[in-house]
Amino acid sequence: MVYQNENCFRLNHLENSWDIETYVANGGYEVWKKVVSGELEPADIIEEVKESNIRGRGGAGFPTGLKWSFMNREAPGQKYIVCNSDEGEPGTFKDRDIHRYNPHALVEGMAIAGYVIGASQGYNYIRGEFWEPYQVFKNAINQAREAGFLGKDILGSGWDFDLHVHLGAGAYICGEETALIESIEGKKGQPRFKPPFPASYGLYGKPTTINNTETLASIPMILAKGGKWFNDLGVKNAGGTKLYSVSGHVNNPGNFEVRMGTPFKDLLELAGGIWKGRQLKAVIPGGASTAVLPAEKALEMNMDYDSIAKAGSFLGAGSVIIMDDQTDMVKAMKNLSHFYWDESCGQCTPCREGTGWLYRMLTRIVDGKGRPEDIAALKDVSGKIMGNVICGLGDAATIALTSAVEHFEHEFVHYIEHGCSIYDRT
Amino acid sequence: MSSSTENFIQGEVKERIDRWIAEYPEDQRQSACMPALRIVQECHDGYLTTDLMDQVAEYLGMAPIAVYEVATFYGNYNHQPVGKYQINWCNSISCYLRGGEELREKLEEKLGVKTGEVSADGKFSIKKVECLGACGGAPICKIGKDYHENLTEESLFKLLDELE
Ligand SMILES: Cc1cc2nc3c(=O)[nH]c(=O)nc-3n(C[C@H](O)[C@H](O)[C@H](O)COP(=O)(O)O)c2cc1C
Numbered sequence: 001m002v003y004q005n006e007n008c009f010r011l012n013h014l015e016n017s018w019d020i021e022t023y024v025a026n027g028g029y030e031v032w033k034k035v036v037s038g039e040l041e042p043a044d045i046i047e048e049v050k051e052s053n054i055r056g057r058g059g060a061g062f063p064t065g066l067k068w069s070f071m072n073r074e075a076p077g078q079k080y081i082v083c084n085s086d087e088g089e090p091g092t093f094k095d096r097d098i099h100r101y102n103p104h105a106l107v108e109g110m111a112i113a114g115y116v117i118g119a120s121q122g123y124n125y126i127r128g129e130f131w132e133p134y135q136v137f138k139n140a141i142n143q144a145r146e147a148g149f150l151g152k153d154i155l156g157s158g159w160d161f162d163l164h165v166h167l168g169a170g171a172y173i174c175g176e177e178t179a180l181i182e183s184i185e186g187k188k189g190q191p192r193f194k195p196p197f198p199a200s201y202g203l204y205g206k207p208t209t210i211n212n213t214e215t216l217a218s219i220p221m222i223l224a225k226g227g228k229w230f231n232d233l234g235v236k237n238a239g240g241t242k243l244y245s246v247s248g249h250v251n252n253p254g255n256f257e258v259r260m261g262t263p264f265k266d267l268l269e270l271a272g273g274i275w276k277g278r279q280l281k282a283v284i285p286g287g288a289s290t291a292v293l294p295a296e297k298a299l300e301m302n303m304d305y306d307s308i309a310k311a312g313s314f315l316g317a318g319s320v321i322i323m324d325d326q327t328d329m330v331k332a333m334k335n336l337s338h339f340y341w342d343e344s345c346g347q348c349t350p351c352r353e354g355t356g357w358l359y360r361m362l363t364r365i366v367d368g369k370g371r372p373e374d375i376a377a378l379k380d381v382s383g384k385i386m387g388n389v390i391c392g393l394g395d396a397a398t399i400a401l402t403s404a405v406e407h408f409e410h411e412f413v414h415y416i417e418h419g420c421s422i423y424d425r426t
Numbered sequence: 427m428s429s430s431t432e433n434f435i436q437g438e439v440k441e442r443i444d445r446w447i448a449e450y451p452e453d454q455r456q457s458a459c460m461p462a463l464r465i466v467q468e469c470h471d472g473y474l475t476t477d478l479m480d481q482v483a484e485y486l487g488m489a490p491i492a493v494y495e496v497a498t499f500y501g502n503y504n505h506q507p508v509g510k511y512q513i514n515w516c517n518s519i520s521c522y523l524r525g526g527e528e529l530r531e532k533l534e535e536k537l538g539v540k541t542g543e544v545s546a547d548g549k550f551s552i553k554k555v556e557c558l559g560a561c562g563g564a565p566i567c568k569i570g571k572d573y574h575e576n577l578t579e580e581s582l583f584k585l586l587d588e589l590e
């Protein structure tokens with residue numbers, strides 16, 4: 001049996017799951033009340049979150065409890081909690097549904113995180129295209145304010161906390177946490193050099209913690225049921241549940257909240273299996289920035305950090321892109337390379353120039369004008385971007401491509417030698 | 427400078443921008459640059475001009491160049507006239523895998539415009555965008571503020587026919 005919807009999606013089956021009444025009737029804001037009343041102390045919360053073994057759901061998988069411990073709650077001055085709802089990595093669409101179906105879990109999670117790190121203000125950075133999710137979230141903020149869970153002197157505790165939204169305007173790079181900060185500050189979203197890290201120099205130069213939507217929305221349940229409960233749902237090095245966005249060539253694409261360590265095969269089955277009665281060819285398991293896995297490797301792996309890494313890829317944001325056995329891998333890579341070229345912020349030369357170079361070469365290959373040296377050139381350009389840039393975008397632009405060349409080199413060769421795909425009949 | 431955009435930031439436009447300014451610390455008016463540009467664009471048939479960007483700069487106390495940087499960095503700001511309905515067509519991998527590209531070609535054919543152009547009657551324009559974060563509903567497009575998912579030729583054409 002595959003366990004589903006035990007955390008962020010636990011209310012999805014209810015009508016009006018977005019409403020504060022539904023949330024409160026199902027135990028919502030109980031943790032927050034304990035926090036502001038002093039029953040649950042910041043240090044204990046951090047311990048509980050550490051025990052839950054939750055790792056950041058935004059893609060990098062950094063342990064959340066550890067991240068929170070970097071903040072000095074007692075230091076004077078303004079601090080900020082920031083939620084990353086920029087969700088722009090191709091294949092990723094889970095945070096959108098958290099906003100639509102369980103916005104109060106996010107409000108409560110942000111409030112708790114803010115309290116722990118000593119932040120009286122929070123910003124949720126929502127990509128601008130998410131108008132409907134933004135409206136639902138805004139409504140949740142208003143409801144929480146009316147109920148006295150946000151604002152000044154919350155429930156007579158003397159603690160103030162309020163939430164704001166910043167809307168993006170179409171830039172994937174703003175998902176990178178320091179680009180996101182620049183963006184809230186009203187600038188172009190170009191990543192900052194690190195260090196200093198946001199915990200010491202973040203939004204408006206103040207200590208800041210940034211977490212992904214799913215990470216923050218998981219906090220209320222972790223604290224309600226205990227870190228151990230959450231940890232035990234998952235497997236070693238991967239506590240809890242995870243939202244997997246399954247897209248591409250399946251019968252029933254969508255978001256599935258399952259336990260860490262769920263076999264990939266089971267997830268594929270939840271998504272209705274491969275469409276059109278076809279076979280699986282390849283999987284990108286963690287979003288466009290992670291390595292492509294051939295079917296045989298994917299079918300053996302489980303959906304957790306270690307197992308996916310062993311198969312040769314990365315869990316990333318849990319964005320599982322499925323390709324059937326009719327997929328032209330070269331064209332798929334051309335599509336991905338366009339994305340990175342389009343979204344490069346232009347700051348680092350290897351990324352700005354390299355992504356365009358990769359895209360132009362792949363276009364040339366797909367157009368039947370590939371040259372024998374192109375495969376070596378793809379690898380060479382990729383190698384010159386990797387590790388030579390400020391943020392992860394440049395690296396990401398090379399990862400799926402490099403793995404596709406490794407596993408499906410014959411398809412690239414066929415294009416170059418015959419001017420067409422292995423699927424074209426001449 | 428066209429006279430129609432003189433003192434653009436007043437009345438409702440100004441009120442809406444002011445509501446966003448209030449979301450940020452008092453000494454951080456510049457943070458409202460993105461919402462201000464969006465609101466001005468929305469109230470100016472969907473695109474920005476240098477004059478409008480200058481007005482945003484003045485209103486927020488920013489250097490004009492800082493506003494131009496923002497307005498040209500983010501993909502959702504337009505600098506040319508767009509159709510009454512701008513069709514934001516997702517170009518990324520999950521939509522591509524489910525026929526998004528072929529469907530966009532049919533769309534271009536039906537409307538008689540290429541991506542990046544405005545139809546002769548000014549009603550439609552098509553803009554290629556990257557992943558809209560709704561890949562489970564691929565192929566998808568966004569028109570105005572609404573997402574339209576699981577598009578087929580039939581559902582897409584019906585949708586367009588229903589737009590006034
Ligand atoms: C190019 C790029 C894009 C990113 N996009 C996102 C995103 O859309 N959402 C997100 O939560 N994290 C994204 N990240 C990761 C963030 O920088 C950051 O690690 C994350 O928000 C931290 O939250 P977490 O620890 O809860 O995962 C991105 C990173 C890079 C390099």
Ligand code: FES
Binds near residue numbers: 517521558560
């Ligand atoms: S790929 Fe089209 S919405 Fe993500």
